[in-house]
Amino acid sequence: xxxxxxxxxxxxxxxxxxxxxxxxxxxxxxxxxxxxxxxxxxxxxxxxxxxxxxxxxxxxxxxxxxxxxxxxxxxxxxxxxxxxxxxxxxxxxxxxxxxxxxxxxxxxxxxxxxxxxxxxxxxxxxxxxxxxxxxxxxxxxxxxxxxxxxxxxxxxxxxxx
Numbered sequence: 001x002x003x004x005x006x007x008x009x010x011x012x013x014x015x016x017x018x019x020x021x022x023x024x025x026x027x028x029x030x031x032x033x034x035x036x037x038x039x040x041x042x043x044x045x046x047x048x049x050x051x052x053x054x055x056x057x058x059x060x061x062x063x064x065x066x067x068x069x070x071x072x073x074x075x076x077x078x079x080x081x082x083x084x085x086x087x088x089x090x091x092x093x094x095x096x097x098x099x100x101x102x103x104x105x106x107x108x109x110x111x112x113x114x115x116x117x118x119x120x121x122x123x124x125x126x127x128x129x130x131x132x133x134x135x136x137x138x139x140x141x142x143x144x145x146x147x148x149x150x151x152x153x154x155x156x157x158x159x160x161x
Contacts, residue, residue, distance in 0.1 A: 004105060005105055005108045005109070005130050006100060006101070006103065006105065006108060009100055009108070009130060009133045009134065009137075010097065010100065012133075012134060012137045013093070013096065013097065013100075013133065013136065013137050015137075016137040016140045016141045016144065017089075017093060017140070019141065019144050020050065020089075020140055020143075020144045020147070021089075022161065023144055023147045023148050023151060023158075024047065024085075024086075024089075024147065026151055026156055026161070027043055027082075027147070027150075027151065029080070029081070029082050031043050031150075031154065032044035032047075032079060032080045032081070032082070032085070033079075033080045034150075035150075036150060036153050041146075042079065043147065043150050044079030044080050044081075044085060045079055046143050046146055046147050046150070047076075047079065047085045047088075047089065047143075047147075048072070048073065048076045048079045048085070048088075049143055050089070050139065050140050050143045050144075051072065051075075051076050051085075051088045051089055051092045052067075052069060052072035052073065052076065053136070053139050054092045054093070054096060054136050054139075054140070055067045055071075055072050055075065055092055055095075056072065057096075057132055057135065057136050058092075058095055058096050058099060058136075060112070060113075060132065061099060061112065061129060061132055061133075062099060075088060075091075075092075076088040096133070096136065100133060103129070107129060108128065108129050108130040108133075109128050109129070109130065110128065110129050111126040111127065111128060111129075112126065112127065112128075112129045112132060113125060113126055114126060114127050114132070
């Protein structure tokens with residue numbers, strides 16, 4: 001059985017989002033403004049980082065003007081509100097999946113310019129469009145791991161979930 005690139009990307013995005021939502025569901029709202037030490041991103045800030053980066057990647061994929069962090073933060077809203085963050089997560093992912101659904105296999109293989117200095121770019125100036133979608137999932141998985149560490153630092157052992 002051959003699995004399409006689109007189906008693999010949809011599965012990857014769905015799988016990483018499920019892990020994020022499992023961890024996010026364990027975060028009490030009063031923890032959203034908390035960070036392990038001063039200067040670190042807050043718990044809510046971790047979610048905003050995930051959403052904001054996805055919004056920026058999607059704009060790049062759709063050849064729209066770049067999304068600034070100010071614009072992303074306006075779309076995300078209150079990073080100390082479960083509801084605000086949940087809506088931002090759902091809305092951003094729905095936009096990404098709708099765009100993914102609109103692409104053919106040839107579109108997904110087409111080279112696109114990458115973000116300068118973006119860790120997930122693996123140092124290449126151009127990558128297949130599909131790789132940007134993989135990068136969205138990789139970035140989300142990375143920050144989900146940080147969120148899980150935040151929870152663990154507050155005695156919520158992920159091995160007991």
